Amino acid sequence: MSYTTNEREFALPLPITQAARRTAQQFANSMPTPDKAKQVRLNTLAVCVVNDYLQMMGISCDPTASDSWNPVVRMCADVADLDVTGVGRLECRPLSMRSLTCDIPPEVWSDRIGYVVVQIDESLHSASVLGFTETADVEELPVSQLRPVEDLIDRLSQLAQPSAAPVSGKMVKLSQWLQNVIDAGWETVESVLHPEQSSLAFSFRSSEIAVTTQDDLDTGIRRAKMIDLGMQLAGNAIALVVELSPESEQRYNILVQLHPAGSSSYLPPSVQLLILDESKAIFLEAEARSADNYIQLEFSGEPGERFSIKVALGDATQEENFVI
Template sequence: VELLGFAPYHAIAKSLDPLPLEQLESLDTLIDKIDWIKKSVRVTQWFEELFQADWQPPASLLPEYRYRSSFKTVTSFRGSELGIKRRSNQEPRIQALRGNDRSTMRAKLMDLAGQGVVLLLQVNFQPPDTEDIDIFMRLYPAGDAMYLPPDLQVNLLDESGKSCMKAQAGKTNDKIQIDFSCQPEERFSVRLKLGDISITEKFII
């Protein structure tokens, strides 16, 4: 038996047709993908009440008023493509998602050179209407701090490491928010940088 390559789940899930050989990925990259998966947070497991120890209920890290603010920016994320749209009619949909039992939320305390920030992910899924997984990502100051550390940078990366979206905190920013959606088995990462300190969190849908 000769292994010619492999294909990720999202490349074959929607078609019963044989996959052309030229669309197979090299086996040389398989180990890297397996390593990524081992080090990643699989966010859809949160719907099954399976949480990593360092991902906690937001209320244990933040006052509730901070993370119950409205969502205004809608970002569409597909693999290496990212488009930003602002829609005046988006808020009713967000409110509907909030009431959906296919919604889960977790937060993690991130230490950047002694300055803490809280990374929060709200994950929404509405089968059978769509396979899209909506992700609302927010950064908040930790503890009693009113604002995020000035010059804190956040970078949303696709599975190839390509930057999709960037944001940087000013002197009086109390949150950073990036909203996007993914398909099952897609991967992304979030890189936080403050001065010479950088932390990357990897995720898989």
């Protein structure tokens, strides 16, 4: 029987080329038993069908780099993988016209970026790409659980995107501070620094900087966070303090300070405070001397601009990422 239910309406019919049938038969001829030959034939056809489809969609693949093209592996294992260039391996599982579930052997449950199910006509002249799933952990997958094949293209496009540069922690949204939406880990200056240290931080008319009125929003806000540089600090805790204040509707002033915390009165000598632009290039920097009780940097920016604050001492660093 063929599928006529609604969940099969997104099946993509494709012809099986003569070259694919020839390759499948060649691989099958070297198998020791008729059952193994049938398995390899169908696996090879499924891989060829998916390869042809992805090539038509402009996605580069290399079947010869796949285990299914390796004579030793296909002899010993039930594999039907297709190497998608620069992305990973898709498992292309064949399905007969009479099946409602697709066999996915445990040996292919890992090292795959997805599983595509291909329904192959008994004549071996046509096939339908029924859909795909990103993961598999069952030996019999109901075809009703498959996602549309269009989702496969979206999935491969996402995986093919170049990875962004790694960042430390989440992106802090500074402008939201003015609505009193404060990111986790950022506290009032008074709660992080001792009174004598916090008096050096900033001159605000409200010690709590509670954003409750429009005047407060127009004035600005400051928050502090403890910095952990591990053993490099040798017991000398330090705190990062950031102040955001509007200059106009489309421009903000940002003041960044580094303070000693705990019992220490001075910053560790040579600790660095760096401001990085969106490309991670340094555009401002300061370094503590032997008796500095704080260091600071100041700059301005527009909504949507991104920057990072990096604190460094020797080989130890901590980076905080911001968007205005």
